[in-house]
Amino acid sequence: GEYNQKIDYVFKVVLIGDSAVGKTQLLARFAKNQFSVDSKATIGVEFQTKTLIIDNKTVKAQIWDTAGQERYRAVTSAYYRGAVGAMLVFDMTKRQSFDNMAKWLEELRGHADKNIVVMLIGNKCDLGTLRAVPTEDAEEFAQRENLFFMETSALESTNVETAFLTILSNIYRLI
Numbered sequence: 001g002e003y004n005q006k007i008d009y010v011f012k013v014v015l016i017g018d019s020a021v022g023k024t025q026l027l028a029r030f031a032k033n034q035f036s037v038d039s040k041a042t043i044g045v046e047f048q049t050k051t052l053i054i055d056n057k058t059v060k061a062q063i064w065d066t067a068g069q070e071r072y073r074a075v076t077s078a079y080y081r082g083a084v085g086a087m088l089v090f091d092m093t094k095r096q097s098f099d100n101m102a103k104w105l106e107e108l109r110g111h112a113d114k115n116i117v118v119m120l121i122g123n124k125c126d127l128g129t130l131r132a133v134p135t136e137d138a139e140e141f142a143q144r145e146n147l148f149f150m151e152t153s154a155l156e157s158t159n160v161e162t163a164f165l166t167i168l169s170n171i172y173r174l175i
């Protein structure tokens, strides 16, 4: 359990991106190893935490999820406050959700600390036959904007842990 554990660091990481790209399910997979097809039940949860060990330090990851505000581009500055990491999530079967990444990045850069570690996530890689965003397009965008990049599936649990561990260990490296 997490009781009696000395926490060395708390890292706030925010999830952003269009509605329905899989942000809530990525978080459910990482924090609880769960996935639900109908994720409306989790609406209203502000953040979830998971404690892990990085370099012999106890790091509490506090991952923030939107409660649907992204539909109206009404994610507030309070959401970004104190964030040391951000995951920009798109759905690789929805081109528009990738094209909107530039807007989300701009919004993030306008609100967040300039040293924030940012990772681009192409989610739903289990739906490969419906792919609408070639890996190279995402890689090019990530390289140009200086972002980490990974393709994930919250459904099949592909790369989810790796993606979170990558962003968290890079945050750790910078402190």
Ligand code: GDP
Pocket (backbone or CB within 6 Å): 018, 019, 020, 021, 022, 023, 024, 025, 026, 036, 037, 038, 039, 040, 123, 124, 125, 126, 127, 152, 153, 154, 155, 156
């Ligand atoms: P959010 O609005 O970004 O939080 O998206 P949700 O996490 O609520 O997911 C939106 C829809 O996509 C739901 O029907 C999920 O079951 C589905 N979904 C999420 N992640 C994946 C994935 O990796 N693969 C597939 N096939 N579906 C997913």
Ligand code: MG
Pocket (backbone or CB within 6 Å): 023, 024, 025, 065, 066, 067, 068
């Ligand atoms: Mg959600």
